[in-house]
Amino acid sequence: MEDKLYIAGRQVDSRLFIGTGKFADYNLIPAVIKASKAQVVTVALRRVDFGTPEENMLKYLPPDIILMPNTSGARNAAEAIRIARIARETGCGDWVKIEVISDQKYLLPDNFETVKAIEVLAKEGFVVLPYMSPDLMAAKRMAEAGAAAIMPLGSPIGTNRGIKTRELIQILISEINLPIIVDAGIGRPSEAAEAMEMGAAAVLVNTAIATAENPVLMAEAFGQAVEAGRKAYLSGPGSTQRVAEASSPLTGFLRKE
Amino acid sequence: MQVKINGAVAEIPDNHSIDDLLLARKLPRDIVIIELNGEIIKRENWESLKLNPSDSLEIIRIIGGG
Numbered sequence A: 001m002e003d004k005l006y007i008a009g010r011q012v013d014s015r016l017f018i019g020t021g022k023f024a025d026y027n028l029i030p031a032v033i034k035a036s037k038a039q040v041v042t043v044a045l046r047r048v049d050f051g052t053p054e055e056n057m058l059k060y061l062p063p064d065i066i067l068m069p070n071t072s073g074a075r076n077a078a079e080a081i082r083i084a085r086i087a088r089e090t091g092c093g094d095w096v097k098i099e100v101i102s103d104q105k106y107l108l109p110d111n112f113e114t115v116k117a118i119e120v121l122a123k124e125g126f127v128v129l130p131y132m133s134p135d136l137m138a139a140k141r142m143a144e145a146g147a148a149a150i151m152p153l154g155s156p157i158g159t160n161r162g163i164k165t166r167e168l169i170q171i172l173i174s175e176i177n178l179p180i181i182v183d184a185g186i187g188r189p190s191e192a193a194e195a196m197e198m199g200a201a202a203v204l205v206n207t208a209i210a211t212a213e214n215p216v217l218m219a220e221a222f223g224q225a226v227e228a229g230r231k232a233y234l235s236g237p238g239s240t241q242r243v244a245e246a247s248s249p250l251t252g253f254l255r256k257e
Numbered sequence B: 001m002q003v004k005i006n007g008a009v010a011e012i013p014d015n016h017s018i019d020d021l022l023l024a025r026k027l028p029r030d031i032v033i034i035e036l037n038g039e040i041i042k043r044e045n046w047e048s049l050k051l052n053p054s055d056s057l058e059i060i061r062i063i064g065g066g
Helices: A026-036 A077-089 A111-123 A136-145 A166-175 A189-198 A215-235 B018-024
Strands: A005-007 A010-012 A016-019 A040-047 A066-069 A095-098 A127-132 A181-183 A202-205 B002-005 B008-011 B032-036 B039-041 B056-064
Touching: A016 A026, A016 A215, A026 A215, A040 A077, A040 A202, A066 A077, A077 A095, A077 A111, A077 B032, A077 B039, A095 A111, A111 A127, A111 A136, A127 A136, A136 A166, A166 A189, A189 A202, A189 A215, A202 A215, B018 B032, B018 B056
Parallel strands: A016 A040, A016 A202, A040 A066, A066 A095, A095 A127, A181 A202, B002 B056
Antiparallel strands: A005 A010, A040 B056, B002 B008, B032 B039, B032 B056
């Protein structure tokens, strides 16, 4: 069955996107990417730290992936735009995950500033994927501004609490004519499968894989869960019932009466 | 002369280019991006562009992130 995800016209072969933060060792990352079969991989930009030897993080990433730098650290649209432009200078392509956060407790994104950043960056040819609080009107503004996909949060970043915003994400899936990628909060493969069963186009997972005792095995589990959830969505699940409905026929029992 | 590097004041020799600075700080040029006074400087200009007193330089690299 033909079921391909396209973002800004580019075919994406895996519906599991992964982040590369929080790994105890960059050496784990190639095996994690391989086990998860992920194709879209996020990275961040930071000032060089002169106190520690610098490693080229990119050498841990296979050449055939789609690199998606994020704008983490940006507190407003102007900072996000600046970081996106710097990211493009690395020669890693045009994809960017817009992340504008000024709330340090819950790390909830600023939808208003995010819309402003999308307007500028989409015009400059970036493939813009905004991380956002799931809100229908904000998602519409982001689509109008030129977003290539919408990435609503399931629960706050790094919490592993699952899809607490389920109803709102379901509305985005039904109303927004762009891929909806559930980003943040997914802590278990079952929750990734849940997002896919809801009709999400993809999920982005970082903390749940990076902080697992065995990140490579967890990456594989997430990859399988995303595939399973997608197939379940495509298969059209049966309806739910309040009372039992026997799976076996209720006739021809092997009893005396 | 004094310049600002990643927000901190630093003393560097006069006529230092960006490449000279990276060499002195033992930073491989292929892993960093340079912003000088708010403008991104293309790699091909790193050798010729000399830094001036009070310049503000940002040296940025890619790290793991979500």
